[in-house]
Amino acid sequence: xxxxxxxxxxxxxxxxxxxxxxxxxxxxxxxxxxxxxxxxxxxxxxxxxxxxxxxxxxxxxxxxxxxxxxxxxxxxxxxxxxxxxxxxxxxxxxxxxxxxxxxxxxxxxxxxxxxxxxxxxxxxxxxxxxxxxxxxxxxxxxxxxxxxxxxxxxxxxxxxxxxxxxxxxxxxxxxxxxxxxxx
Numbered sequence: 528x529x530x531x532x533x534x535x536x537x538x539x540x541x542x543x544x545x546x547x548x549x550x551x552x553x554x555x556x557x558x559x560x561x562x563x564x565x566x567x568x569x570x571x572x573x574x575x576x577x578x579x580x581x582x583x584x585x586x587x588x589x590x591x592x593x594x595x596x597x598x599x600x601x602x603x604x605x606x607x608x609x610x611x612x613x614x615x616x617x618x619x620x621x622x623x624x625x626x627x628x629x630x631x632x633x634x635x636x637x638x639x640x641x642x643x644x645x646x647x648x649x650x651x652x653x654x655x656x657x658x659x660x661x662x663x664x665x666x667x668x669x670x671x672x673x674x675x676x677x678x679x680x681x682x683x684x685x686x687x688x689x690x691x692x693x694x695x696x697x698x699x700x701x702x703x704x705x706x707x708x709x710x
Contacts, residue, residue: 534621535584558601560602
């Protein structure tokens with residue numbers, strides 16, 4: 528897992544198109560800009576620009592061994608999992624704003640994916656209906672216990688992350704959040 532500690536790298540993540548490109552590369556693996564443009568509904572030139580920004584931030588890299596000729600440019604994520612801790616960016620107001628923007632964008636993406644699922648026919652019919660889940664609850668935890676819960680949830684996700692390809696397996700989005708709140 529790549530742990531982001533540099534605000535410039537975090538700023539690269541805090542953009543809706545770049546976040547979507549990272550998601551596609553994370554799920555589908557290496558791709559060319561033309562494929563990424565088709566999947567994201569963006570112009571190839573726009574995708575190429577955002578790929579360069581992500582590459583400059585060290586979040587993606589070219590995969591020249593996949594190119595069949597000099598005109599093809601393939602991109603991949605060297606580490607399919609990235610994370611950051613807002614506490615690493617509290618020393619500077621601009622850095623904290625970047626961390627807040629990245630967190631807000633992440634939440635927005637989670638809500639978009641959830642809303643898309645809930646509005647789809649698959650959410651009402653088919654074999655995924657009984658598998659999909661939603662859970663939440665209020666727990667009484669100390670900050671240390673909340674951190675422990677987060678680590679354990681990440682370990683469960685990591686255990687399922689790199690399963691081999693199988694016709695019955697599809698990309699599944701899982702997210703979890705924990706924070707102090709009152710009902």
